Amino acid sequence: MNAIKKQKTILAIKLKNKVNMKNYKYLELAG
DSSP, X not given: OOHHHHHXXXXXXXXXXXXXXXXXXXXXXXX
């Protein structure tokens, strides 16, 4: 397993989760 690739994947997932949380908060405020 390529360690650099793994780290980039983890970072991408964390970033995606952060965006999802932001969207969820906006939806919560809108709703």
